[in-house]
Amino acid sequence: xxxxxxxxxxxxxxxxxxxxxxxxxxxxxxxxxxxxxxxxxxxxxxxxxxxxxxxxxxxxxxxxxxxxxxxxxxxxxxxxxxxxxxxxxxxxxxxxxxxxxxxxxxxxxxxxxxxxxxxxxxxxxxxxxxxxxxxxxxxxxxxxxxxxxxxxxxxxxxxxxxxxxxxxxxxxxxxxxxxxxxxxxxxxxxxxxxxxxxxxxxxxxxxxxxxxxxxxxxxxxxxxxxxxxxxxxxxxxxxxxxxxxxxxxxxxxxxxxxxxxxxxxxxxxxxxxxxxxxxxxxxxxxxxxxxxxxxxxxxxxxxxxxxxxxxxxxxxxxxxxxxxxxxxxxxxxxxxxxxxxxxxxxxxxxxxxxxxxxxxxxxxxxxxxxxxxxxxxxxxxxxxxxxxxxxxxxxxxxxxxxx
Ligand code: GLY
Ligand code: MN
Ligand code: MN
Numbered sequence: 008x009x010x011x012x013x014x015x016x017x018x019x020x021x022x023x024x025x026x027x028x029x030x031x032x033x034x035x036x037x038x039x040x041x042x043x044x045x046x047x048x049x050x051x052x053x054x055x056x057x058x059x060x061x062x063x064x065x066x067x068x069x070x071x072x073x074x075x076x077x078x079x080x081x082x083x084x085x086x087x088x089x090x091x092x093x094x095x096x097x098x099x100x101x102x103x104x105x106x107x108x109x110x111x112x113x114x115x116x117x118x119x120x121x122x123x124x125x126x127x128x129x130x131x132x133x134x135x136x137x138x139x140x141x142x143x144x145x146x147x148x149x150x151x152x153x154x155x156x157x158x159x160x161x162x163x164x165x166x167x168x169x170x171x172x173x174x175x176x177x178x179x180x181x182x183x184x185x186x187x188x189x190x191x192x193x194x195x196x197x198x199x200x201x202x203x204x205x206x207x208x209x210x211x212x213x214x215x216x217x218x219x220x221x222x223x224x225x226x227x228x229x230x231x232x233x234x235x236x237x238x239x240x241x242x243x244x245x246x247x248x249x250x251x252x253x254x255x256x257x258x259x260x261x262x263x264x265x266x267x268x269x270x271x272x273x274x275x276x277x278x279x280x281x282x283x284x285x286x287x288x289x290x291x292x293x294x295x296x297x298x299x300x301x302x303x304x305x306x307x308x309x310x311x312x313x314x315x316x317x318x319x320x321x322x323x324x325x326x327x328x329x330x331x332x333x334x335x336x337x338x339x340x341x342x343x344x345x346x347x348x349x350x351x352x353x354x355x356x357x358x359x360x361x362x363x364x365x366x367x368x369x370x371x372x373x374x375x376x377x378x379x380x381x382x383x384x385x386x387x388x389x390x391x392x393x394x395x396x397x398x399x400x401x402x403x404x405x406x407x408x409x410x
Contacts, residue, residue, distance in 0.1 A: 156338030220377025
């Protein structure tokens with residue numbers, strides 16, 4: 008029902024002779040005969056709830072048509088059951104269904120009746136042979152991605168479920184962290200707990216001990232943890248396609264050093280202040296302005312940053328991004344060239360960080376400290392709700408949890 012409602016809402020924004028073509032992802036070969044697990048395209052999933060590859064949905068005000076794989080006795084023995092053309096209309100609530108093998112024949116007929124054709128992807132992704140029918144196409148993005156940016160109750164429920172599973176895994180990781188354990192052993196806690204809860208990673212997790220945390224996209228996760236270092240974990244699962252995205256940084260020994268505390272508290276202050284600025288009507292650039300300001304002032308006070316120097320040596324990424332079916336979710340940050348305002352239903356991450364590499368200019372007590380704290384925040388009517396609030400992030404709470 009929810010997909011039907013979304014299709015209707017999308018069409019209500021388009022002219023009466025519009026045709027919408029939405030494709031899913033292609034299957035991706037890993038090596039030899041081995042494919043990566045299939046993940047549907049997020050736009051396609053949002054509008055259809057259908058998770059088979061080689062599918063195309065075609066929507067108009069008059070009919071909803073699905074192209075999908077045929078049933079195939081031999082292939083189904085190897086790969087599992089397919090929905091098939093006969094059952095598709097009932098299951099997917101479509102008016103008609105065709106074999107994907109007929110798309111070159113049937114799609115042009117649907118296109119011929121339309122005045123404007125809208126796509127979720129580049130025409131080349133559909134099929135070069137039907138491109139010649141598609142000269143008058145327009146992007147669906149402004150309509151569909153605007154819808155996806157505002158989460159409905161169903162989506163928020165899935166996101167909270169994903170966050171809750173991720174929180175448990177982060178807590179387990181904090182408790183099991185100790186010197187000598189390998190980063191991949193900690194990563195395996197997330198693999199196991201996510202799978203155990205019928206979910207999967209929303210992105211490749213980062214489990215980065217010590218200086219590895221200063222590599223923003225460190226995914227090797229293969230080094231032993233050292234006493235005295237911090238461990239940064241950026242890991243989140245997805246449920247029904249909806250992502251969570253959580254980072255915590257904590258001491259491998261269970262106790263922060265004084266220098267680690269100074270930097271950690273600075274990131275935490277920046278994060279808490281940034282979260283406070285998330286409410287309807289506030290500019291979406293505000294959390295980053297606030298977090299950057301706080302971090303800049305704090306680093307200057309600690310003598311780590313000179314007044315006239317760029318903060319980007321220590322803080323080189325944004326403070327957040329939209330979160331939803333994609334971990335870096337769709338939706339514009341600007342409208343008519345200026346930053347838009349927060350609105351209820353949007354979900355954003357808030358993830359400031361400080362990364363201090365080894366340098367002659369810096370007191371060695373700060374070397375290799377890489378800290379990020381990341382939470383997932385829903386904009387509400389009156390302010391915001393931190394979906395990942397339950398996961399410890401105050402220094403005392405982390406030390407208590409790790410005891
Ligand atoms: N985990 C990806 C990110 O934090 O943006
Ligand atoms: Mn993030
Ligand atoms: Mn993250």
